[in-house]
Amino acid sequence: MSVTERSPVARAGDEPDGLAQALSSPRLCAALILLAVAQQLLGHIDCDVSWFLTFAEKVLDGRVAYVEVSDPNPPAAFLSLMPAVWLARALALAPEAVVAALVFAFAAGSVGFSYYLLRSGAARSRRDWMLLLEAAIFLLLVAPEIVFAEREHIALLALLPLLATLAAGEGRRPPPRWARIIAGLGGGAAVALKPHFALAIALPALAIAWRERSMRVLWRDALVAAALAAVGVTGATLLAFPAYVTQALPLALEVYGAARDDLAHFLGHSLALAYAALFAGFLLAARGVVLGRATLVALLSSLGFFAAFLIQGKGWMNHAYPALVLLLLAWTFLALNDRAPPMGAKHALIKFLFLPALLAAPAYFGVVEQLSDREEHEGLLDAVARVAPPHPRVATIASQLDFGHPLVRRLGGEWVGRQNALWTTAAVGKLLDRAVPRQRARLEARRSADLAALADDIREGRPDIIVAEDRATREWVLKRPEMAGALDSYRLAKHVGDIEIWRRAE
Numbered sequence: 001m002s003v004t005e006r007s008p009v010a011r012a013g014d015e016p017d018g019l020a021q022a023l024s025s026p027r028l029c030a031a032l033i034l035l036a037v038a039q040q041l042l043g044h045i046d047c048d049v050s051w052f053l054t055f056a057e058k059v060l061d062g063r064v065a066y067v068e069v070s071d072p073n074p075p076a077a078f079l080s081l082m083p084a085v086w087l088a089r090a091l092a093l094a095p096e097a098v099v100a101a102l103v104f105a106f107a108a109g110s111v112g113f114s115y116y117l118l119r120s121g122a123a124r125s126r127r128d129w130m131l132l133l134e135a136a137i138f139l140l141l142v143a144p145e146i147v148f149a150e151r152e153h154i155a156l157l158a159l160l161p162l163l164a165t166l167a168a169g170e171g172r173r174p175p176p177r178w179a180r181i182i183a184g185l186g187g188g189a190a191v192a193l194k195p196h197f198a199l200a201i202a203l204p205a206l207a208i209a210w211r212e213r214s215m216r217v218l219w220r221d222a223l224v225a226a227a228l229a230a231v232g233v234t235g236a237t238l239l240a241f242p243a244y245v246t247q248a249l250p251l252a253l254e255v256y257g258a259a260r261d262d263l264a265h266f267l268g269h270s271l272a273l274a275y276a277a278l279f280a281g282f283l284l285a286a287r288g289v290v291l292g293r294a295t296l297v298a299l300l301s302s303l304g305f306f307a308a309f310l311i312q313g314k315g316w317m318n319h320a321y322p323a324l325v326l327l328l329l330a331w332t333f334l335a336l337n338d339r340a341p342p343m344g345a346k347h348a349l350i351k352f353l354f355l356p357a358l359l360a361a362p363a364y365f366g367v368v369e370q371l372s373d374r375e376e377h378e379g380l381l382d383a384v385a386r387v388a389p390p391h392p393r394v395a396t397i398a399s400q401l402d403f404g405h406p407l408v409r410r411l412g413g414e415w416v417g418r419q420n421a422l423w424t425t426a427a428v429g430k431l432l433d434r435a436v437p438r439q440r441a442r443l444e445a446r447r448s449a450d451l452a453a454l455a456d457d458i459r460e461g462r463p464d465i466i467v468a469e470d471r472a473t474r475e476w477v478l479k480r481p482e483m484a485g486a487l488d489s490y491r492l493a494k495h496v497g498d499i500e501i502w503r504r505a506e
Contacts, residue, residue: 188229260313
């Protein structure tokens with residue numbers, strides 16, 4: 001980015017002084033932070049975060065990871081929440097509250113460090129810096145809603161300083177070496193959470209190397225530190241939890257990764273089309289503009305995260321979160337720092353596409369559910385509480401984890417089961433239709449093992465309550481030989497819509 005760039009917002013006549021001052025006021029930053037805290041106080045953590053807290057607790061209590069408690073994600077997923085579990089136990093606090101507090105603290109450090117790194121890049125007015133800070137606070141703390149503290153949220157916060165280092169480049173005053181290395185370590189930690197996230201680093205780094213006509217960019221301190229950290233953290237965690245390599249990883253590659261959403265459903269029920277519209281609008285608005293370095297980095301990193309979203313193929317909002325946030329940040333840099341072409345597309349698209357999309361960002365990630373503290377399955381929590389003993393032991397017969405999590409934690413209960421749901425059984429059901437005979441046999445064996453494990457968990461764990469996704473799922477599961485007799489000592493206690501609640505007979 002050229003050091004002579006200035007914000008068009010800062011020019012006289014672009015907007016009323018009163019509005020300009022209000023938008024760039026420290027009071028607005030404080031208000032956004034308070035709003036973000038209030039949202040988390042009003043709502044509850046998402047099912048994924050709830051499950052990984054449970055996973056971390058069980059490992060801390062001595063369960064063998066990926067044997068007695070398991071998941072298709074690498075160890076960094078539950079280890080990222082382990083500090084919250086330790087601290088919560090030491091302070092006798094709820095782990096959910098400690099997770100939220102630590103993420104807020106991490107976000108403050110990430111945004112502050114990124115601000116420090118970006119200061120060495122292009123010259124900007126005080127107003128521009130405040131607007132960028134407010135956009136970052138809004139997108140990283142307010143917009144996440146029920147995606148808050150998900151792996152994608154934590155990974156983006158960890159990656160942000162590295163992106164700031166790339167955006168600053170050599171700048172007027174290059175960041176000190178220690179700062180570039182720390183930024184790189186954060187990027188490596190993000191990749192350890194999900195290897196796909198390497199694309200969010202590689203694409204902007206390659207774009208800068210192309211622009212500068214020099215491969216030396218790829219050997220800068222931050223990128224080398226990121227690569228070493230990604231390999232080191234991943235290698236160390238795999239050595240510490242070898243069962244992931246021998247048991248969980250093959251299952252993840254063969255079943256979880258392969259079970260992609262149908263394309264039509266993916267496009268119609270995910271944020272893919274919203275992203276495509278924003279990206280197409282960005283390209284129209286940027287015609288004739290030499291993109292600043294920060295704009296380019298945010299845009300290419302966004303594309304890397306979007307590629308990861310497509311590769312995973314599940315369509316979930318948490319998977320889409322980093323791509324959308326970085327695309328909106330690219331729009332922000334474009335609006336503030338890049339010279340506009342002659343009056344026309346850019347200003348119209350900023351007003352009628354970017355600004356509405358920016359303000360609507362919380363709606364993409366469940367603002368209604370968060371502010372209303374809406375359950376994953378409305379009425380289920382109260383229904384289970386009515387028929388269950390205090391602090392119940394709970395298992396589920398369900399394809400998705402949101403039938404058991406965070407339900408069991410909100411009841412102060414205990415989760416019974418090594419997996420979070422029958423996700424293997426559900427995924428195999430999708431894959432069998434297009435599998436060749438050799439694959440069918442292997443997939444059937446995977447499904448059989450999944451059902452047998454659930455039967456063992458129910459017999460040995462003796463849960464007080466079993467939540468069945470619906471009657472059809474429960475009947476199909478119980479007809480399988482692996483589950484024979486597993487519910488003989490249980491009686492149907494209550495319905496919540498299609499959901500069945502079974503209680504163990506006294």
